[in-house]
Amino acid sequence: MTETPTLSVRNLRIEFPTRRGTLVAVDDVSFDIAPGEVLGIVGESGAGKSLTGTAIIGLLEPPGRIAGGEIRLNGQRIDNLAREAMRPIRGKRIGMVFQDPLTSLNPLYRIGDQIIETIRTHLPMSEREARARAIDLLTEVGIQGAERRIDSYPHEFSGGMRQRVVLALALCAEPDLIIADEPTTALDVSIQAQIIQLLKRLCRERGTAVMLITHDMGVIAETANRVAVMYAGRIAEIGPVREVIKSAHHPYTRGLMGSIPSLEGTGDRLTQIPGSMPRLTAIPKGCAFNPRCPHAFDRCRTERPDLMPVDHSLAACWLVAPQTAEAPQ
Amino acid sequence: MLAFTIRRLFEAAIVMLTVALLAFVLFRFVGDPINQMVGQDTSIAEREELRERLGLNDPVLVQFGRFIWNAARYDFGISYQVKRPVTSLIAERFPATFELAITAALFAILLGIPMGVYTGIHRDSWLSKLFLSVSLVGISLPTFLIGILLIYVFAVQLGVLPSFGRGEVVRIGGWTTGLLTASGLKALILPAITLGLFQMTLVTRLVRSQMLEVLRTDYIKFARARGLSDRAVNFGHALKNTLIPVITIIGLQLGAIIAFAIITETVFQWPGMGLMFIQAVQNADIPVMSAYLLLVAFLFVLINLIVDLLYVWIDPRVRIYGREA
Numbered sequence: 292m293t294e295t296p297t298l299s300v301r302n303l304r305i306e307f308p309t310r311r312g313t314l315v316a317v318d319d320v321s322f323d324i325a326p327g328e329v330l331g332i333v334g335e336s337g338a339g340k341s342l343t344g345t346a347i348i349g350l351l352e353p354p355g356r357i358a359g360g361e362i363r364l365n366g367q368r369i370d371n372l373a374r375e376a377m378r379p380i381r382g383k384r385i386g387m388v389f390q391d392p393l394t395s396l397n398p399l400y401r402i403g404d405q406i407i408e409t410i411r412t413h414l415p416m417s418e419r420e421a422r423a424r425a426i427d428l429l430t431e432v433g434i435q436g437a438e439r440r441i442d443s444y445p446h447e448f449s450g451g452m453r454q455r456v457v458l459a460l461a462l463c464a465e466p467d468l469i470i471a472d473e474p475t476t477a478l479d480v481s482i483q484a485q486i487i488q489l490l491k492r493l494c495r496e497r498g499t500a501v502m503l504i505t506h507d508m509g510v511i512a513e514t515a516n517r518v519a520v521m522y523a524g525r526i527a528e529i530g531p532v533r534e535v536i537k538s539a540h541h542p543y544t545r546g547l548m549g550s551i552p553s554l555e556g557t558g559d560r561l562t563q564i565p566g567s568m569p570r571l572t573a574i575p576k577g578c579a580f581n582p583r584c585p586h587a588f589d590r591c592r593t594e595r596p597d598l599m600p601v602d603h604s605l606a607a608c609w610l611v612a613p614q615t616a617e618a619p620q
Numbered sequence: 621m622l623a624f625t626i627r628r629l630f631e632a633a634i635v636m637l638t639v640a641l642l643a644f645v646l647f648r649f650v651g652d653p654i655n656q657m658v659g660q661d662t663s664i665a666e667r668e669e670l671r672e673r674l675g676l677n678d679p680v681l682v683q684f685g686r687f688i689w690n691a692a693r694y695d696f697g698i699s700y701q702v703k704r705p706v707t708s709l710i711a712e713r714f715p716a717t718f719e720l721a722i723t724a725a726l727f728a729i730l731l732g733i734p735m736g737v738y739t740g741i742h743r744d745s746w747l748s749k750l751f752l753s754v755s756l757v758g759i760s761l762p763t764f765l766i767g768i769l770l771i772y773v774f775a776v777q778l779g780v781l782p783s784f785g786r787g788e789v790v791r792i793g794g795w796t797t798g799l800l801t802a803s804g805l806k807a808l809i810l811p812a813i814t815l816g817l818f819q820m821t822l823v824t825r826l827v828r829s830q831m832l833e834v835l836r837t838d839y840i841k842f843a844r845a846r847g848l849s850d851r852a853v854n855f856g857h858a859l860k861n862t863l864i865p866v867i868t869i870i871g872l873q874l875g876a877i878i879a880f881a882i883i884t885e886t887v888f889q890w891p892g893m894g895l896m897f898i899q900a901v902q903n904a905d906i907p908v909m910s911a912y913l914l915l916v917a918f919l920f921v922l923i924n925l926i927v928d929l930l931y932v933w934i935d936p937r938v939r940i941y942g943r944e945a
Contacts, residue, residue: 348845382847389845394838397857399935408856409846444936460846 295366296323297467297500298347303370304359305342305351305524307571314571316342316355317524321598324468329494329501331515331532333508333547335568338521340504344470346370347502348385349377365467383413386461386499388490390473392454396445402429402456403441406463413464428459432489451482455489462493469494472504487514508551512536520544523569523579530604540606542584578609586610628928632921637688639917643910644687648680696911701903706911709896715796716786717885717892721878723808724816729870732820736827740835741854751824758821763880767814767887774810782807784889815884819873826869830862837861863934871927875920 305317317339324330332340345351347362349369362370369380381387389395397405406425410416416424422441429437432455445453454474461469471490475483491514494501503515511518511532518536519529520543528541539545549562566583569575575582581591590609598605599612654667654676671677675686690696696706735755739748758766775783787803789796798804834840835858843853882894889895893912900908931938 350841350844378847378849380847381845387842387845389838389842391838395842397839397843397861398937399860400857408848408852412846412848412852446937457842460842464847 294325296363297326297328297365298324298502299363299366300343300347300360301363302360303343303346303357303362305339305346305355306358307355309354311572315358315524315574316571317346319597320360320521320524320526322519322526322529324500324502326467326500327495327498328517329491329503329515331511331518332502332504332521333506333511333518334521334527335506337568337571339524340506340521341472343521344387344472344502344504347468348381348387348470350381379413382409382461382466383464384467386464386466386469388454388457388461388469388471388474391477392450392457393477395457396453398445401442401444402448406441406456406460409460410463424463425459428463429456431493432456432459432462433485434459450478451486454478454482454486458486458490458493462497462499465497466499468500468502470502470504473506474503475507475510476505483510484513490514508536508547520547523574524571525579525607526598526605527580527608528604528606529598530602530606534602534604538602540601540604540611541580541608542586542610543580544606546583578607624932625929628925632925635921636914636917639914640688640691641684643691643913644684646910646913647906691914696914697907699900699905699908701900701905701908706907709908710893710911710915711794712796713891713893713896716798716890717878717881717894719798720808720811720815720884720890720892721874721881723812724819724877724881725870725874727812727816728819728823728873732823733827733866735820735824737831737854737859739824740828740831743832752828755821755824758817759825763814763818763883764887766817767810767884770810770814771887781810783810786891811884811888811890814887815877815881819870819877822873823866823870826866827862830865831858834858834861860934864931867927867930867934871923871930875916875923878919879916 300323301321303317303320304315307314307316320339320343322330332343334340342351342355346357347369349372351357357370360370361368364380364384369377372380396402400408403422403425406428407418407421410421410424411418414421426437426441429441434440434452434455440448445456448456458474469490474490475486478486487510490501490503493499501514503511505511515532517530518532520527520535520541522543528535528539528544530540535544536548539548543564546562546564550564564583569579569582575592576595577593578584578587578591578596581587584591588609594609596607596609596612598607601611654671654674658667658670675683678686694707696710698704699706699709702709735751739751742748761769771783774781782803785807786798787805787807788801789798789804790800798808835854840853840858843857848857878893880894881890881892882897884890885892885894886898893915896908897912899905900912
């Protein structure tokens with residue numbers, strides 16, 4: 292990749308200092324997102340997906356803090372910016388969409404006022420221009436009769452409609468990057484597809500990079516170009532979405548894929564990964580996945596694997612390391 | 621909106637009728653009013669005539685109807701004690717209590733809300749901790765003790781503020797005000813602080829806990845993610861969402877301030893309705909007591925009605941539910 296990636300995260304480490312020692316919630320996470328690219332981030336709850344997103348937009352809540360690594364937006368470092376320097380980047384250059392559209396909008400303000408407020412925070416526009424732009428945006432995200440609906444309150448919209456409004460809000464200053472944190476989890480299935488299509492279309496048209504955080508592999512398969520699988524605060528595998536889904540290299544990814552029902556599967560039991568993800572206080576030595584891994588061998592229990600290239604992907608697993616390629620599968 | 625208002629008015633009328641019944645029953649339980657009006661040497665015939673003239677021989681229901689009718693026309697009879705219409709007694713005393721209560725309420729709101737917002741946002745700063753410690757004092761010390769302490773410090777030791785009375789008052793129409801003279805304003809300070817301190821700490825703590833809750837919500841996180849300034853987030857988005865419970869409590873407390881100004885008025889010998897009520901109780905002056913009861917109930921009902929209408933103004937969701945219901 293020769294062009295500057297929109298987002299570049301290098302060796303990100305997020306810590307929570309507690310009375311009983313420091314918890315490392317995200318460790319050594321690196322990835323790039325190119326302009327117009329959709330990177331899916333998947334993993335179980337607590338894997339550090341949302342935390343990574345929150346850290347990028349600079350909204351980590353104390354005591355959580357970035358303890359190491361770099362975050363660059365179009366080559367400019369943003370992880371060490373002061374609070375006031377970060378504020379114009381939020382909303383203007385990085386937009387964010389949260390999980391629950393029902394609670395993302397302030398119930399006491401008309402949606403138009405919330406959009407106009409955001410537009411005018413970032414762009415030098417008059418009230419009237421901002422209102423016209425808000426109507427355009429609402430129309431673009433598929434809200435019918437936007438001139439009329441702009442003066443409605445959030446509670447007068449359905450969940451899917453509200454998520455469209457949230458998308459309009461995230462897009463209103465034409466950001467370079469959208470962080471969508473489980474944007475469809477709270478919606479019913481038929482609405483999910485619409486919102487995903489909308490997100491995809493809007494970002495393709497504008498060349499916006501998207502970081503799509505979800506635990507829904509279906510959404511990833513549908514939308515993402517590449518996917519990163521996170522486990523216990525680290526990236527287990529990252530690669531093109533087709534390769535990761537069809538021929539995953541990391542046993543954890545294979546386990547995740549095995550737990551998705553497929554239409555062809557005729558009544559077979561879904562495979563299930565035994566055990567559960569370790570707590571942050573008790574991450575095992577070596578590979579964090581080794582106690583649950585059906586293929587674990589001695590090295591996995593003592594030495595932690597880094598990401599290693601395999602095909603078009605990177606996987607953090609000793610099974611794909613060159614010198615152990617012959618290890619029992 | 622109209623249906624909502626009418627329903628609320630109807631409910632208010634029922635509350636007032638209930639209180640009126642209690643106020644009316646008061647007369648019948650405290651013995652024969654004739655005995656308190658006449659001297660020992662009044663003959664039985666004269667007593668009967670007086671009883672007939674006052675309508676005390678009519679059926680209870682008729683008497684109650686007459687009581688309501690008179691009360692509705694703002695006529696509460698004659699005070700047993702001072703032999704003057706209760707209405708004019710109240711008219712004399714009401715401005716003092718009203719000015720005291722409003723000043724105390726303003727003191728509580730104008731200091732309590734900013735302190736609550738500040739302690740909600742800057743949870744761990746030393747100033748927040750100071751505010752909260754002070755508010756603990758305000759909540760735990762009884763009103764009369766605060767009054768006496770203030771008198772001791774500012775009137776006795778420092779000698780800068782008067783310890784009793786209303787100072788000079790100016791008469792404007794039927795209203796007497798202490799707000800226009802220096803001595804009147806000075807006299808207002810200590811009683812207003814005494815009366816308002818508890819309310820202020822209540823408002824501070826309420827706003828603080830509401831702020832803490834609202835600041836955790838998704839829409840505040842989303843507002844920050846949209847890049848809005850701290851000012852817009854804290855005061856525009858967060859504060860407005862804390863106001864519904866705050867207005868409820870302030871409304872109820874405003875009624876309480878007026879009703880329970882009794883203690884403060886007694887400590888500072890403030891010539892208001894509270895002092896009048898205490899004197900009425902000491903003298904078993906039923907008409908004054910029942911009028912006071914009705915008046916306080918009326919203020920409570922009125923304030924609650926205003927609070928309900930304020931909800932509608934602040935929270936659009938109430939508008940919808942009000943319309944549907």
